Amino acid sequence: MSDFIHSIGLAEIVAGVIVVVLNAYVLMGGADYGGGVWDLLASGPRRAAQRDLIANSLAPIWEANHVWLIVVVVMMFTAFPAAFGMLGTVLHIPITLLLVGIVLRGSAFVFRSYGTGTSAHRHSWGLAFAIASAVTPILLGIIIGAVASEDVATAAGQIGNATFATVFVAPWFAAFPFAVGCLALALFAFLAAIYLTLEAKDDALREDFRRRALGAAVAVFVFAAVTLLLSRPTAPRMTAGIVSAPWSLGLHVCTALSAITAIVALWYRRYPVARVAAAAQVSLILWGWPLAQYPFIIPNTLTIQAAAAPPVTLKLLLAGLAGGGAILLPSLRYLFRTFAGHAAERARSGDEHAS
Amino acid sequence: MSDLFAARSQMALSLGFHIVFAEIGIAMPLLMVLAEWRWRRTNDAVYLQLAKRWAKGSAVLFAVGAVSGTVLSFELGLLWPKFMELAGPIIGMPFSLEGFAFFTEAIFLGVYLYGWDRISPRAHMAAGLIVAASGAASAVFVIMVNAWMNTPTGLVLAAGKITQIDPIAGMFNPSTVQQALHMLLASYAATGLAVAGLHAGILLRKPTLFHRRALMLALVVGAPAAILQPLSGDLSARTVARWQPIKLAALEGQFETERGAPLRIGGWPDVDARRTRFSLEVPYGLSLLAFHDPSAEVRGLNAFSRDLWPPIPPVHLGFQIMVALGTAMALIGVWVAIVVARRRDIVEQRWLLTALLVATPFGFIATEAGWTVTEVGRQPWVVQGIQRTADAVTPMPGLVIPMLLFGLLYLGLGAIVVALMTSIVRETA
Numbered sequence: 024m025s026d027f028i029h030s031i032g033l034a035e036i037v038a039g040v041i042v043v044v045l046n047a048y049v050l051m052g053g054a055d056y057g058g059g060v061w062d063l064l065a066s067g068p069r070r071a072a073q074r075d076l077i078a079n080s081l082a083p084i085w086e087a088n089h090v091w092l093i094v095v096v097v098m099m100f101t102a103f104p105a106a107f108g109m110l111g112t113v114l115h116i117p118i119t120l121l122l123v124g125i126v127l128r129g130s131a132f133v134f135r136s137y138g139t140g141t142s143a144h145r146h147s148w149g150l151a152f153a154i155a156s157a158v159t160p161i162l163l164g165i166i167i168g169a170v171a172s173e174d175v176a177t178a179a180g181q182i183g184n185a186t187f188a189t190v191f192v193a194p195w196f197a198a199f200p201f202a203v204g205c206l207a208l209a210l211f212a213f214l215a216a217i218y219l220t221l222e223a224k225d226d227a228l229r230e231d232f233r234r235r236a237l238g239a240a241v242a243v244f245v246f247a248a249v250t251l252l253l254s255r256p257t258a259p260r261m262t263a264g265i266v267s268a269p270w271s272l273g274l275h276v277c278t279a280l281s282a283i284t285a286i287v288a289l290w291y292r293r294y295p296v297a298r299v300a301a302a303a304q305v306s307l308i309l310w311g312w313p314l315a316q317y318p319f320i321i322p323n324t325l326t327i328q329a330a331a332a333p334p335v336t337l338k339l340l341l342a343g344l345a346g347g348g349a350i351l352l353p354s355l356r357y358l359f360r361t362f363a364g365h366a367a368e369r370a371r372s373g374d375e376h377a378s
Numbered sequence: 379m380s381d382l383f384a385a386r387s388q389m390a391l392s393l394g395f396h397i398v399f400a401e402i403g404i405a406m407p408l409l410m411v412l413a414e415w416r417w418r419r420t421n422d423a424v425y426l427q428l429a430k431r432w433a434k435g436s437a438v439l440f441a442v443g444a445v446s447g448t449v450l451s452f453e454l455g456l457l458w459p460k461f462m463e464l465a466g467p468i469i470g471m472p473f474s475l476e477g478f479a480f481f482t483e484a485i486f487l488g489v490y491l492y493g494w495d496r497i498s499p500r501a502h503m504a505a506g507l508i509v510a511a512s513g514a515a516s517a518v519f520v521i522m523v524n525a526w527m528n529t530p531t532g533l534v535l536a537a538g539k540i541t542q543i544d545p546i547a548g549m550f551n552p553s554t555v556q557q558a559l560h561m562l563l564a565s566y567a568a569t570g571l572a573v574a575g576l577h578a579g580i581l582l583r584k585p586t587l588f589h590r591r592a593l594m595l596a597l598v599v600g601a602p603a604a605i606l607q608p609l610s611g612d613l614s615a616r617t618v619a620r621w622q623p624i625k626l627a628a629l630e631g632q633f634e635t636e637r638g639a640p641l642r643i644g645g646w647p648d649v650d651a652r653r654t655r656f657s658l659e660v661p662y663g664l665s666l667l668a669f670h671d672p673s674a675e676v677r678g679l680n681a682f683s684r685d686l687w688p689p690i691p692p693v694h695l696g697f698q699i700m701v702a703l704g705t706a707m708a709l710i711g712v713w714v715a716i717v718v719a720r721r722r723d724i725v726e727q728r729w730l731l732t733a734l735l736v737a738t739p740f741g742f743i744a745t746e747a748g749w750t751v752t753e754v755g756r757q758p759w760v761v762q763g764i765q766r767t768a769d770a771v772t773p774m775p776g777l778v779i780p781m782l783l784f785g786l787l788y789l790g791l792g793a794i795v796v797a798l799m800t801s802i803v804r805e806t807a
Contacts, residue, residue: 083492086444086484090477096451097477100462101470108463111455115774122452123787126445130791133441137434138798182773191774332467339471339545347478354485361489361496 030318033338034331037102038320040344041095042313046306048091050214055085057215059128059156060208061235062149072228074149080222082136083362087355089129101340106320106330110170113178117165117195124159127151160211161204168203169195171312172257176324199250199257206246210305213239217285217301220294233289236297240286247308260322264315274314278307382768384777385457388784390753392450395788397749398742399443404513404562405569405599406436410490411506412595418499424587428595435802437491442795444484449784461760461770464540468532469523471545476519483512517565518558525553527761528752529621535764552621556614563607564748568741570600571707575738576803578731590725597714597724604711607704612667619668622762625755627679628688629697630664631657639664639676644698647690652680654694688757696750703744710737
């Protein structure tokens, strides 16, 4: 443990902040994708009401939530340009597909909200939004899985000497990254369903999302188990970290406790508690990944130290983050306060902005 | 098609697509806030209707701008990993600040669009102003990066390696102020006159109060910017003349080094014969404009090694288009100013309305042309004098495929946006 603390320098702090920002993206932007998943799976007598609730919850906040991802990208290329270059090269294909998903999700959502076309048009945009919302998290998970799997390092070392498939396809087109992709999708859907129980003002609708949250919790458990099983051969370093590092037992206990709390709270309809517990569970699962591959930013090839930009850049970046955060955090709080829990009300009064 | 050319085309497509939405995202919030302010001051409900209608259009355009901007931030690594490895530590700073400006913009746009009944009038106006200000700030930060690529500072280059970086000096390089000013004015002029043009077109057929108010507000933003833009252009051109002489020679089609160089209007640079044909020459014009001295020496392309030349015809043509359209817009701006100064009613001036209608796309075309001049004119460099574009490109083969993919995606999105905007405009026509 003390080795770990002594190894923390400027670069490691910046890397930690990147994971914090990614965590924020997962909790906010991730849940917005999850909302799209529930739009896709809307069913039963309240199908239309489910979709309206999702659309009205997302509308004012999704663009702001999306910016967390841009901050992650910008911090990566500022602070760890070598790692950013390597990932952009080897994972060109899944990142490109991720971008297509991001573009389609966002545009289809506004086209549906503001389109003046027929209901058939709106239905097609809704479908495009929902499908893109379901596919994009899988791609995000695939990218994370590929980084963790150690195959990126191998592929990067073979550029120019191996076939296209070996370098640009094999690192991500494999079982483990897909398992992580499915896990990401399940986690986002789980978060979204729980958030939506708090947005719903109508008991029947709330029950719909409570059942969906419980179902998603099962999916999370299944995909987490599959991911862990598959990680042993493909991501030995990560598995070793997750299974046997000194911190790993504590992490597992906390993750399990928060997962159980979330499910019990859902069962007893204590939704605010469920939300906090689910957010903690998702965050702990996320943090397991960077902690397990520490001190590497790309396992087996680039350490955080080796990939880092010069100290002057890191210091300026941290100063910029502090200044930016001082403006950003109160603004976000204001945004969420202005709209929290009002989605249902807006849906009932007829959304004047989309009309 | 070579991979390098495919990568450059994809980047050009992505930037060319995004820049239109970025300009609209900078200027539209100002128009919305102006309309809302008039409504709160005069209680004239037409202004409220106008503010809400503009907000509706802006919401769509802003979202498309946001997602296409996301694509760009990733593409820097997907297409130019070597550029990012070299430049990331220096230009990451303005990009990070841009990230925060964009964050603020997105947050308060949500508050503005959906908060009409939820917050106080004062808070609502403030949210709109924050969107307008942070949009402008985003543009300034992004332009800082581009300016750095044109005139890099804040680093020491020793044996191909960059040492002693100073990101703050990189942000305030010799082109920053000129380029940022030029881009901001372009955004207000292009968007303001485009909105004015749309409403002028409807006024020609059906003069309603709604469109009259819309036209006047759009002109308040567009006309002054269009009038000021040639001055900012002069500033930019003189910076290029001083720091990027090859780019200046390319955009003017100046092959020979000469004192008292003429300004060439139009014409076609014949690269093989090394002369520009069919142009109208204004004696001493270039020396005068570029250096404010009729006998100043202008270095021609022949003074530089051929492998340092950018592609000459597109740069020269782009510059001619930008200047021609910018001049037309400035003249329309002056025309508007004269009509207003003489206290005449603009809506009665059918010729002026027709001119405004014709000029609707001018600002955006000029922007694309100007962006071509600054980007193609910097070739073969991605960072002037430091890294060649060919050395920055990703080793991934088959880049023509993502280029076509994004080409199709943007084509589809563009068509949908045009259809949506048309239907939003028609609703009120």
